C-alpha cells in the first residue's frame with residue numbers, strides 16, 4: 001500500500017471524526033474542525049490517504065482556500081463540492097501558528113493502520129506546514145500516560161519542558177509539554193533529513209517498491 005498527504009477538506013470531517021472517536025476520549029466536534037479549516041493562514045490540517053497503486057504526484061496543499069468573512073459565515077453557498085476521493089483517509093493532523101510558534105493540536109492514525117510509519121509521515125507533514133508558515137519552533141501537549149506518542153515526538157526532537165497539571169478535563173490527567181529546538185537550524189534540518197530518508201525507505205519497503 002502507498003500513503004500520501006493532502007490538505008484536509010470539509011468533506012473529510014466525518015471520517016476524521018470516526019478516527020477521532022477511536023483515538024481520543026474527548027473528540028472535537030465537526031464545527032470545531034470546520035472553524036479550524038476556515039483559517040488556513042494560521043491553522044493547517046492534513047490527512048494521510050492510502051492507495052493500492054502509485055498515488056498522484058501533487059503538492060500537499062494545492063487547494064487551501066483563502067476565505068472572505070462572508071464565505072466563512074456562509075460556507076454552503078461558497079464551497080464548491082470536492083470530488084469524493086477514491087483514496088481512503090487513514091490519519092490526520094493539525095497545527096496552529098502563534099507568532100513564530102507552531103502548536104501541534106492533534107495527530108491520529110486509524111487503529112488498524114498504526115505502527116507502519118503513518119504517525120511519522122503526518123508529523124513530517126506538520127513540520128513542513130510549520131516551516132511554510134514561518135514557525136521557528138514546534139510545541140505540543142501530550143498525556144503523561146501516552147508513551148507511544150511521546151516516543152514519536154522524542155524521535156523528532158521534541159523535548160519535555162514542563163507539565164500542565166490536570167490539563168485533561170475528562171480524567172484530570174496531567175499534560176507533558178514538549179518543544180523542539182529551532183527547526184530552521186542546520187542541526188535540526190540535518191536530523192530531519194536523516195529521519196526522512198529512513199522513513200521513506202520504510203514506506204517504500206512496505207509498498208514493495210524496494211527490497
Ligand SMILES: CC(C)(COP(=O)(O)OP(=O)(O)OC[C@H]1O[C@@H](n2cnc3c(N)ncnc32)[C@H](O)[C@@H]1OP(=O)(O)O)[C@@H](O)C(=O)NCCC(=O)NCCS
Nearest residue numbers: 023107108109114115116117118119120142148149151152
Ligand atoms: C501516536 C500515533 C499517531 C502514532 O502513529 P503510528 O502510525 O502508530 O506511529 P508510527 O508507526 O509512525 O511510529 C513512529 C514512532 O512512534 C513511536 N511509536 C509509535 N507507536 C508506538 C508504540 N505502540 N509503542 C512505542 N512507541 C511507538 C516510535 O518511536 C515509532 O518509531 P519506531 O518505529 O522507529 O519505533 C498513533 O498511535 C495514534 O493515533 N494514537 C492515538 C492518538 C494519539 O494518541 N495522538 C497523540 C496525541 S498527543
